[in-house]
Amino acid sequence: MAERPPLLLSMQGINKDFLGVPALIDARFEVARGEVHALIGQNGAGKSTLIKVLTGVYQRDSGRIEFDGRQVEFRSPHAAQLAGLSTIYQEVNLVPFRSVAENVFLGREPKRYGLIDWRRMNSDAADVLGRLDISVDVTKPLYECSIATQQMTALGRALATSAKLVIMDEPTSALAENEVQTLFDVIRRLRSDGISVVFVSHRLDELYAVCDRVTIMRDGRTLEDRPMSEISRYELVSRMLGRELAEQLSHRRGEQTSEEVERAEPIVQADELRRGRALDGVSLSVRPGEIVGLAGLLGSGRTETARALFGADPLDSGTVRMHGKQVALRSPRDAVHHKIGFSPEDRKTDGIVPQLSVRENITLALLPRLRRHGIVDRARQGEIVARFIKAIGIKCSSPDQPIRELSGGNQQKVLLARWLCTDPELLILDEPTRGIDVGAKRDIQVLIRQLADDGLAVLLISSELEEIIADSDRVVTLRDGQAVAELTGAAITEEALMQGMATGAAAGSESAT
Amino acid sequence: MQWTRWAQQYGALATLVVLFVYNAIDTPFFLTRQSLLFVLLRQAAPIAIVAVGMAIVIGTAGIDLSVGSVMAISGQVGATLVLHGHGTAVAIALAIGVAAACGAFNGTLVARFGVQPIIATLILFIAGRGIAQLITGGELQPLSNPGFQWVGLGRPAGIPAQIIIALVVAVLAWLVMRLTVFGRYVTSVGGNETASRLAGVPSGRVKVLAYVICATLAGLVGLIAVSANFASDANNTGQGMELDAIAAVAVAGTRLTGGRVTIWGAVIGAVMLKLLQNTLIAHGITKEVAQMIEGAVIVAALYLQRHEA
Numbered sequence: 020m021a022e023r024p025p026l027l028l029s030m031q032g033i034n035k036d037f038l039g040v041p042a043l044i045d046a047r048f049e050v051a052r053g054e055v056h057a058l059i060g061q062n063g064a065g066k067s068t069l070i071k072v073l074t075g076v077y078q079r080d081s082g083r084i085e086f087d088g089r090q091v092e093f094r095s096p097h098a099a100q101l102a103g104l105s106t107i108y109q110e111v112n113l114v115p116f117r118s119v120a121e122n123v124f125l126g127r128e129p130k131r132y133g134l135i136d137w138r139r140m141n142s143d144a145a146d147v148l149g150r151l152d153i154s155v156d157v158t159k160p161l162y163e164c165s166i167a168t169q170q171m172t173a174l175g176r177a178l179a180t181s182a183k184l185v186i187m188d189e190p191t192s193a194l195a196e197n198e199v200q201t202l203f204d205v206i207r208r209l210r211s212d213g214i215s216v217v218f219v220s221h222r223l224d225e226l227y228a229v230c231d232r233v234t235i236m237r238d239g240r241t242l243e244d245r246p247m248s249e250i251s252r253y254e255l256v257s258r259m260l261g262r263e264l265a266e267q268l269s270h271r272r273g274e275q276t277s278e279e280v281e282r283a284e285p286i287v288q289a290d291e292l293r294r295g296r297a298l299d300g301v302s303l304s305v306r307p308g309e310i311v312g313l314a315g316l317l318g319s320g321r322t323e324t325a326r327a328l329f330g331a332d333p334l335d336s337g338t339v340r341m342h343g344k345q346v347a348l349r350s351p352r353d354a355v356h357h358k359i360g361f362s363p364e365d366r367k368t369d370g371i372v373p374q375l376s377v378r379e380n381i382t383l384a385l386l387p388r389l390r391r392h393g394i395v396d397r398a399r400q401g402e403i404v405a406r407f408i409k410a411i412g413i414k415c416s417s418p419d420q421p422i423r424e425l426s427g428g429n430q431q432k433v434l435l436a437r438w439l440c441t442d443p444e445l446l447i448l449d450e451p452t453r454g455i456d457v458g459a460k461r462d463i464q465v466l467i468r469q470l471a472d473d474g475l476a477v478l479l480i481s482s483e484l485e486e487i488i489a490d491s492d493r494v495v496t497l498r499d500g501q502a503v504a505e506l507t508g509a510a511i512t513e514e515a516l517m518q519g520m521a522t523g524a525a526a527g528s529e530s531a532t
Numbered sequence: 533m534q535w536t537r538w539a540q541q542y543g544a545l546a547t548l549v550v551l552f553v554y555n556a557i558d559t560p561f562f563l564t565r566q567s568l569l570f571v572l573l574r575q576a577a578p579i580a581i582v583a584v585g586m587a588i589v590i591g592t593a594g595i596d597l598s599v600g601s602v603m604a605i606s607g608q609v610g611a612t613l614v615l616h617g618h619g620t621a622v623a624i625a626l627a628i629g630v631a632a633a634c635g636a637f638n639g640t641l642v643a644r645f646g647v648q649p650i651i652a653t654l655i656l657f658i659a660g661r662g663i664a665q666l667i668t669g670g671e672l673q674p675l676s677n678p679g680f681q682w683v684g685l686g687r688p689a690g691i692p693a694q695i696i697i698a699l700v701v702a703v704l705a706w707l708v709m710r711l712t713v714f715g716r717y718v719t720s721v722g723g724n725e726t727a728s729r730l731a732g733v734p735s736g737r738v739k740v741l742a743y744v745i746c747a748t749l750a751g752l753v754g755l756i757a758v759s760a761n762f763a764s765d766a767n768n769t770g771q772g773m774e775l776d777a778i779a780a781v782a783v784a785g786t787r788l789t790g791g792r793v794t795i796w797g798a799v800i801g802a803v804m805l806k807l808l809q810n811t812l813i814a815h816g817i818t819k820e821v822a823q824m825i826e827g828a829v830i831v832a833a834l835y836l837q838r839h840e841a
Contacts, residue, residue, distance in 0.1 A: 329730070331729075331730060350729075351729055351730050351731070351732050352732045352733075352734055354732070355731075355732030356732075361730060363727075363730055368724075368726060368727070369726050369727050369730055370727050370730075371724065371727060372719075372720045372723040372724040372727055372728065372791070373723060373724065373791075374719075374723050374791050374792065375719060375720060375723055375791075379716060379719075379720065383716075383720055383728065383731040383733065384731040384732050386713045386716055386717070387713055389713075390712075390713050393712060394711045394712060395711055395712065395713055395716065397711075437731060
């Protein structure tokens, strides 16, 4: 810590609101010259907002940014780029049908007599990529290259614009293992050239492999920044997830009933689910009347597991059995047929049909069963909708109100009603209480417990540890696409969960690291 | 209610009423059976039928550019069959069957292969007319078969058959959209396809069926066109129909981004645009200028749509 090089970037007291909702509160971020700096935090912690404020995509409400010794005010990403700040996004934003060289020099092509000087452009591009130790035919169209090479092209572009700071947002999510190593080599090379790198990733191993320092964000604030070597994985995870001192309302059932549950045959039993790098052999089961929590950091395979169980993504291998019999879940339709319901993580894009009414949104999955003589039975539809609006406490002016006019919490209740009215045996809930107010959150948690007591099997995904701990009878922890630990009843503690997420080991439970 | 929202919902109807009242006062013989039934509505009926199918496809967030070519194919198939001595029923059934197959082709490209609707249907827009021309080698075929030509020339109760067909089609489509599971699925797939699929909606099948319905109706209108003209003409049958139908849907306030279907809006839009055209031409405005004014009306309708969001 003593000999930290001088600062290249200093952001102080940054505030940013969106329609009155604060996204950044007095945030702070400092990067030294030639430093590889990790920026971590959960979804919604403010990482991407901070980066967008820095690179001129958003304008801050208040705060000071100093870059390369001067106070700066980037009005656009282009201005930030000219000042020596390059961003490399998850999805590479280059032009696929142009050559590698053209992409490196896009917008700044070397010219001769007003025309593009192809010979110079190609040789310069090869030089730049050579500095990264990448040899590739620069006249090849970009789309023919691997994702890794495409990223290197983006990096080459950053070097060619003489970037002083390169921001990489989840650069490894699309890469294979050996490509990740190449990327790390390049990052180390950049560091030795005095170029700073901001590295955003959720894979802890990668952070420890390549980063010098880490800044942790939570709820729009900067918690701290420390040298990577001085913080343990466990500490990192616990700082990132945070611990609210709110009352621990436990919805967990008594010991006696839970023994009954444990004797029951599982409704669903998944074995060795595999898909690409996202799922690397996940096995789990859910019994009737049981709430199984699925814990893990972002990118650990939680949502992927849920989608696989619902037939939304094809599996490379693995089996799913329901009531002991193997079933083929090739589409959500198959899953609905097998009495599985799925409330997705992103309510807006994957859940609601915005311009349709509350009624149509509730009965969307049930419609085929409301058919009588080829016609939707309006009377029964109205009856079911009225019953669920009342039972779940959905606040709407009438069943005909478009769902887009409802609050987040009420939209979420509509999505729960959509599945509950189909009378499912297994309900998969991906972040059922994200972004909704405290009252609605409480309602939903109580409802889920009641449903489980009535015999429903629930698979619950949440980034909030308190929610997982309070609601689950059993918790399966995922890490890098593998189920690494399983905890039951009183053994479900914050420490045990975080231990599993961070290192894959769980005290008092067999682990598979 | 904001005026833009009102104008969006009732703008086409209001324009139709204004044009109607103006013509009633200003145009001699406008308020006669002959002028209303045999000119205005008889001309608007084919556009209205195609617009109904187009409204359903647009409801799924799609578009069908091939309706004019499908009309030509269906007209050619029907006319050729009767000219070769086949029965009326066989000719009509086969012609419409071929049209439905065209719709299945469009729908499969869109739903199964993920081709953008505008590109997928551009294929038959271009190739379809070629197919129609091949059937007769591009020759005009004169027709004279009252049974077959009933769809275009029949006058039950003194009303042109195509008006009655258009009404029946609109009522049926309205009921299907309102009462059946398929109808509900159309707006949910158009409104949010990902969410619909995750709710178990067979989005692919819904889209294919929408294109089949649209093409089937275009096929029916193809038969009306060749019947009314006493000739099948592969080069001209259905020329420009796709644009008339899309315009009829658009002026009625249906968003081209999908998620909403207004069957009666499409019908009113078709009648309104036809009346506008006829009014302009009746007042000696040249066809070129008339087209520009129609374009301006469509721009106004699209401008109003922008305001919803």
